[in-house]
Amino acid sequence: MIIFIGYNIVGDGTPAALLPILTGKTEKELPEARRGHVGANTVDKFPWIWNKFKGRKEFHSKSCFFK
Numbered sequence: 001m002i003i004f005i006g007y008n009i010v011g012d013g014t015p016a017a018l019l020p021i022l023t024g025k026t027e028k029e030l031p032e033a034r035r036g037h038v039g040a041n042t043v044d045k046f047p048w049i050w051n052k053f054k055g056r057k058e059f060h061s062k063s064c065f066f067k
Contacts, residue, residue: 023047 011017016027023030023046032040 019046022049024049 011027019025019027019030025047030046032038033043033046034040
């Protein structure tokens with residue numbers, strides 16, 4: 001179980017709760033992405049947090065110790 005200390009719900013429902021964590025913006029600040037709505041686009045246009053880390057290298061080491 002993961003507990004987010006200091007985490008607050010910023011809206012009603014799953015998208016309203018997760019979008020600020022994953023994009024840094026509220027549901028109202030993002031472009032429309034719901035099917036059947038005028039001007040709707042795909043969520044690929046959202047500023048997802050993992051897009052900021054594209055192209056970076058990472059490594060894992062068993063000999064790395066953290067205190």
